[in-house]
Every structure is written in structure tokens, then in C-alpha cells.
Amino acid sequence: QKEVEQDPGPLSVPEGAIVSLNCTYSNSAFQYFMWYRQYSRKGPELLMYTYSSGNKEDGRFTAQVDKSSKYISLFIRDSQPSDSATYLCAMSARDDKIIFGKGTRLHILP
């Protein structure tokens, strides 16, 4: 079993819809959970960062962490064509290297 599992997609949704992206993981030592967005031919950029369990909201984006289920989610409200990108989940234990998911390709259809 891989440490981090993420559906590669592609995921296509109409503009304005709510998008749900998620990852599962196996290492119970993970404490830090991140979502990165990567546009084509660009480096990833940090979108959301969460420590331990719970929710975090930033504008149209909400990150959720459920450590009991080893499951993390990213929700995008009122999706826009500019949200079309690859979204990578990432996580780490304290003072350890980050483990990335393979990324989910998202297409928002105008």
C-alpha cells in the first residue's frame, strides 16, 4: 500500500460547481497536511496547510482532515475556469520529508 493515495482524474466539472478532491494515507504519524496547486509547466504552489485534524477555510477553499479515517479533502466552492490545474495533496510527520500524492487533474468547464 502506498503511503499516500490520490485519484489522478481527470475530473471535469461545470463552472460554479463545488469540487471535492481527496486523498487517503496509511502513516498515522502524519501531522501536517497540505494541498498544492500546479498549473501546466509551472512548479507547485502551496494552497492550504493544516495541522492535525479539523477544517480550515480560505476564501473559496476549505481543507478537511480526518485523522481517524486517514482521509483529507479539499473543497472548492464556486469553481472557476482559472481553478483548472493539478492538485497535489502532501503530508508529513514532524521534522520529516513531505510525501506527495500523484495529483488530481481538474478541468473546470466554462
Added chain:
Amino acid sequence: GAGVSQSPSNKVTEKGKDVELRCDPISGHTALYWYRQSLGQGLEFLIYFQGNSAPDKSGLPSDRFSAERTGGSVSTLTIQRTQQEDSAVYLCASSSGTFRETQYFGPGTRLLVL
């Protein structure tokens, strides 16, 4: 200020040749990371530099790969005797915090080995 920069942006080389990839981190960032991203694969950790500490080389796939960081700033990733399976995007990131999660990535170098 300027973000992380990498050069070249694209590199085509012949199998067996050596290549050098360069990374300029954000000024003042003490930590620098190299990753490899292959088609359909996630980001694969290669090496990590933090200040004057010995680098964490645990992700380097073979002894053909090496990296150095001069003066705590610019870093060079060297791949010797390149193989076709080395074709990938090589990403550099830097961070200022003591934890590894606040990383800022460069645009990457796309390496194609023919």
C-alpha cells in the same frame, strides 16, 4: 521579491552525457530541496539541504546523482551518464522555516534524455 529560479528551463541531452541543473532559492531561505516529477508520478524527494548541516541524500536514486549547495545559496544537481529513465521535470524548492512544509517551488527544469 524574486521567487525560486531554475535553469535551464529545458534540457535535451544524449544518453551517457552528464547534465547540471541549477537552482537559485529565495534570498534568506536556509532550506533547499530537489524533487523529480515524472509523467504520471508524484513528486519524488531527492535531496535536502538545511543551513550548514550535512544534506539528507536519502532520496537520490543512484550514485549517478549528486548535488551541492555553495555558500548556503545556489545549488547544482548533477546527473552523470544520463539514462532515458532520467527524463523528468526536476523541481527545486526552498523554505525559511524549521519545518519542511512551507516550501516554495521553482518552475522546474524539463530534462529529456534521448
